[in-house]
Amino acid sequence: MKLTQEQVESLAPDPGTLKRAQKIAKPSNYANIGASDRAIWAESLGSSNYTTYIDISGPAYKCSCPVKKLPCKHAMGLMVLIANQPELATAPEPEELTDWLIKRDSAAKAKETKKSGEVKDPKAQAKRQEQRTQNVEAGIIELRKFLEDMVRVGLAESSKRSQDLWQDMQKRLVDAQAKGLSGYLEWIRTEMGQGPQWTERVFRALVRLHAMLNAWDNKHNLSPAMVQQLRERIGWNQSKDDVLSNPAVPGPWFVINHGTKYESGLYSQTIWLMHQQTGQFAMALNFASDFNPEALEKGFQNGTLLPIASAHFYSQEFPQRIILKRSNAFEMEWVDCWDWLEQHSQHNFESAAQSLQKQRIQQPFLEYWPVLVKDVRIVNKDEQLTLADTDGRLLKIASDFTCQWQLLAVVGKNPVTMFMVTSDCISFSPWAVLNNGQWLALNMNSEL
Amino acid sequence: MDELIKTAVLGLQNAGDYDDKLVDDCKAILQNQSYDNDARRFLDASALTLFQQEYSAIPQIDSFEELPDIPDETRIPMSNQKMTEFSQLLQKSSALRFGLQHLLQTGEYLPDTHFAQLMSEMKLELSNRQRLALVMSARSHWLLTMNGQWRAYMERVIDVQWLSQTDLENEDLLVDFSNTNVFLQTYFLLGLTVEQRVGFTQKVWSHCKVEGRQLLLRFAREDLKNNPQLVEWLAEQSQDKSNHIKREIIRTLVTTRTQWADEIYQAGVAQLALYVEKKLLRKIEVQVPEELTSELKNLAIFDQDYLNTNEPKPVQRLGQLLVILGPDNWGKYLDCASESAMERLLKSRFGKELRLYLLEAAIVHEHHKAFKTWCAKVDVYASDSVQLILERLSPNHGARIINWAIAEKRANLINHSKIWLQQSEQGQFLTGTQASTFFALWCQMIAKGRRFYPDYDYLYALMGWMKITQLETKDWQALQDAEKIDGGSVSLMQTLFNFSQGK
Known part of the structure; x- marks a missing residue:
């Protein structure tokens, strides 16, 4: 197993822990260092000594230090040290670690078995589902009235309405178990009266x-x-177990871009991926509360391949959202040759539009549709940065795309292969480019 | 579509009939439906129109303007070796500040590939972005010309020629720059005349925030000598709304030995007499001000723990008073030599609590003998405090204090990456004998493993400040032998600074 600094850094729960880990990542701070294809272990020496184990298949961490947030500085420091000096890992695997790994494996197996088990009380479950459908129907009737009322009084007038009215409607949708619709309404509320072209x-x-x-x-x-x-859009979530019971699509998966947003106590992480062989796009969406941010997936590097990761699509017929399973968080490969990416790219905006329309007809209720297009340049149209293809066709950059200057900086005047997403097939957010053999992803969460 | 949006904005109650805004296909579909609800009909009509537009959207061939050409490079190209080194710097965002500053000083530009990489994930914090703009590869110049807002702010900073006399007379431009500390620092690195510097300081002073005024004061200290006009002007600013700046102005002025300074001294000595009493046998009795009186406030003494000493407020008050007066005045008051006064104060009842203020006084007043006495009598690791003291003094002043610390073999007073970084950024590098002496002391300190471990930030700052390639490799070997630096840091430093491993 070969660890790199970049891989280790991508697993850090926060910059502070990484910094503290780098400070202690020296041979004199660890004893009995060892590593196998499955795990890394050592004794962390300091004012107190701790036992530190890392199961790289998770990754999962176990450290006897009192810190709850994992990986702690001892585990991070050990990984930094192994990345720098792999030759230090010579100690045999301790029994305690073997036991821990066995326990983890058994727990995973038990979970698998539980997944395939039958529903305890199918009648009660059917009744619950029926009740939920009725609740949602009632919520939808109220939402229709709300929307129609908005249209009657006009958007201008509605934007001045009290927040309570909006919040009441949102709450009623949550009560009606239609959380997806409530989220949609929240988005509309926050856009009302905000920024250019809000109407x-x-x-x-x-x-x-x-x-x-x-x-x-x-x-x-x-x-x-x-x-x-x-x-799914209305608010029926598929359970993780259900999704994982769908067939796995093995990698290599290419990490196009990933980012995490924080809003009202909730982290939401988006990871865009592409299958190296088929060109299939996939999006992993993870959430974590304020109290448990480490629940988000770690260990992603934009522009790398995940050779042994596999994706479980939420829907077989309309594949986009996935749960990504990685047996080893450190397995990633840098890309030397980009021919395969070029092969999966659309040649111009016309073919890109056709591909998008096809996706859209199949999956009309998605929030975003992705596309990869070759030889895209940035030009100026009526004082606006605009995307142009080799035929001279133009595409608008989405008005809510906040990284225009960052995009200009990384693209310059070159024709690049561009990954974009659109919510309307009319305006686009370009989130990553291949420029002169460099994969450059823009920060999906920042403004320049 | 625009017409339907207008109708939606005005509301069906206020807008007129919208049917004539619909396409025929859409009208036909609607005619086949029965509606008891005007709003639902409108929303259906809008959905049909919207989807027809979106689903048939094929980007059109249209006229456009090419973006302007990227200008030719005017700065020096980086060598291939340095490009490799810089690639490694990019992987450590903590080292970027040093890297960009280095390019700024050498006049090299950042190659396009590196520039794009830096911008792509946007790991740069604001101050580094400003440095990047100053480093100004042709690409970054071009980028700024694309954006009116940035252009107005920074276009004129593309190279050092922006600060011409004409610019100095352009108050709007100076105001724009004045809140950007990187610009202020850069300005003072340009080697302009005293008149230009003073003119600049006076023009931008009122537009600067506290940090900016602090920075201007640092540089003004160098220009105060033989410049009564600047002293007078600075005295006029001494009623600054920030207590911090007020204190700094008074401390700056008391070192000028002007009449203004004498008045401060007299007021200060009168206060000192309330708290420090001479006794027999070279002893003194020290008390501390239990209250912050108006007399103390007039001397710009405030309850601000600016040295992070965590000492009780009364001690801090007396400490600040001692700093204003300086060792020569303590000596005069106690009828003894300054170094003897330092010794007596250190031995007094509050000597331990006051020691950092006594060090500050020796440094601020550049009192070599008092400094030596302090070093001989106090062996504490005070680099955090020294860093805070030096960041308010001019770069040359800082360099002199650093030399003193090295001469006294007190590396632990200046073992602070911020001190090194500040000095490097002001063009004050440690070279020659000073560098090898300090490096040897530093190696010994590392070998003792005291209180710190050299992380990347720390190493980059040190290597940059010392221009490490000039060092004797035996010192380097000693450091490695001590096995206190991990292999990763060693190899990175070697690559970065082209430093060959032990001979």
């Missing part, structure tokens, strides 16, 4: 929401897979 953004969102409610009314005429998509 257009809100209008489009309002109309899409209305169309989604129409589709729900018409659900008996839709395919089960389409209904499943709708259910």
Whole structure:
């Protein structure tokens, strides 16, 4: 196993821990250092001595120090040390570690078995589901009235409405177990009266929401897979176990870009990936509360391949969102040759638009549709930065894309292969580019 | 679509009929539906129109303007070796500050690939971005010309020529720059005349925030000698709204030995007499001000623990008073030599609590003998305090104090990456005998493993300050033999600074 500094740094729970770990990452601070393909171990020496184990298949950490936030500085420091001086790992595997690994394996097996088990009381479950559907239907009727009322009085007037009105409606949707719709409404509320072109953004969102409610009314005429998509947008979450029971799509998966946003006590992490062989896009979306940020996935480097990761799609028919399973958080490869990426790219905006329309017809209720296009340049159209292809066709940059100057800095005047996402097929957010053999991802959470 | 949006904004109650804004296909579909609700009909019509537009959206061939050409480089290209070194720096964002500052000083530009890499993940904090702008590869110059807001702010800073006399007369421009400490620092590195520097300070002073005024004061200290006009002007600013700046102005002025300074001394000595009493046999009785009186406030003594001593407030008050007066005045008051006064104060009842203020006084007043006495009598690791003291003094002043500390073999007074970084940024490097002496002391200190471990920030700052390649490799070998630096740091330092391993 070969660890790199970058891999280790990407696992740090916060910059402070990494810094403290770098300070103690020296041979004199550890004893009985050892490593195998499965784990790393050592005794951490200091004012008190601690036993530190890292199961790299998780990764999972065990340290006898009192720090709750894992990986602690001892585990991080050990990884930094092994990355710098792998030759130090000579100690045999301690029994305690072997026991811990066995326990972890047994727990994982038990979980697998539990997953495949049957529902205890199918009648009660059916009743619960029926009740939930009724609740959602009631919520949808109220939401329809709310939206129609907005249209009658006008968006201008609605933007001045008291926040209580909005919050009441959102709360009623949460009570009706339609959390997805509540989130959608929250997005509209925050956009009201904010920034340029807010009326257009809100209008489009309002109309899409209305169309989604129409589709729900018409659900008996839709395919089960389409209904499943709708259910997810409305707020029926698939359990993680259900998703993991879907067939795994093995890698190599290419990390296009990843970022974590923090809002109202909740971290949401988005990881865009592409399958190296098929060009299939996939998006992992993870959430973690304020109290448990370490629950987010760690160990991603934009522009690297995850050779042994596998993806479980939420939907087989309409694949986009996934749960990514990695048997080893340190397995990643840098890309030397980009021919495969070029092969999966659209040649111009016309073919990109066709590809997007195809995706969109299949998956009309997604929030974003991704596309990769070759030879895209940045040009100026009416004082606005605009994207141009080799035929001279133009695409607008989305008005809420906040990294225009960062994009300009990394692209310059070169034609680049560009990864973009769109929510309307009219304006685009370019989140990463391949420029002169360098994969450059923009920070999805910052403003220049 | 625009018309439908207008209708939605105004509301169906206020807008007119919208049917004539719909395409025929859409009208036909709506005619086949029955609606008991005008809003639902409108939303359906909007959905049909919107989806028709979005689903058929094929980007059009249209006219556009090419972006302007990226200008030719005007700065020095980096050598291949340095490019490799810089690539490694980029991987350690903590070292960027040093790296960018280094390029700024050498006049080299950042190659496009590196510039793009730096910008892509945007790990740079604001001050580093400003440094980056100053480093100004042609790409960054070009980037700024694309953005009106940035251009207005920074276009003129593309190279050092921006600070011409004309610019100095352009108050709007100076105001724009004045809140940017990197610009202020850069300005003083330009080797301009005293008149230009003084003119600049006076023009931007009122526009600067506290940090900026602090920085201007640091540089003004160098120009005060033989410049009564600047002393007078600075005295006029002594009623600054910030207590911190007020204190710094008074401390700056008392070292000028002008009439203004004499008045401060007299007031200070009168206060000192209230708390320090001479006794027989070279002894003194020290008390501390239990209250912050208006007399103390007039001497710009405030309850601010600016040295992070965590001492009780009364001690801090007396400490500040002693700093204002300085060792020569303590000596005069106690009828003894300054170094003897230092010794007596250190031995007094509050000597331990006051020791950092006594060191500060020796440093601020550049009193070599008092400094030596302090070093001989107090063996504590005071580099945190020294860093805070030096960051308020001019770079040359700092360099002189550093030389004294090295001469006294007190590396533990200046073992602080911020001190080194500050000095490097002001063009004050440690070279020659001073460097090898300090490095040997530093190696010994590392070998003793006292209180710190050299992390990357620390090493980069040290290597940058000392221009490490000039060092004797035997010192380097001694450091490695001590096995206190991990292999990763060693190899990185070797690559970065082209430092060959032991001969």
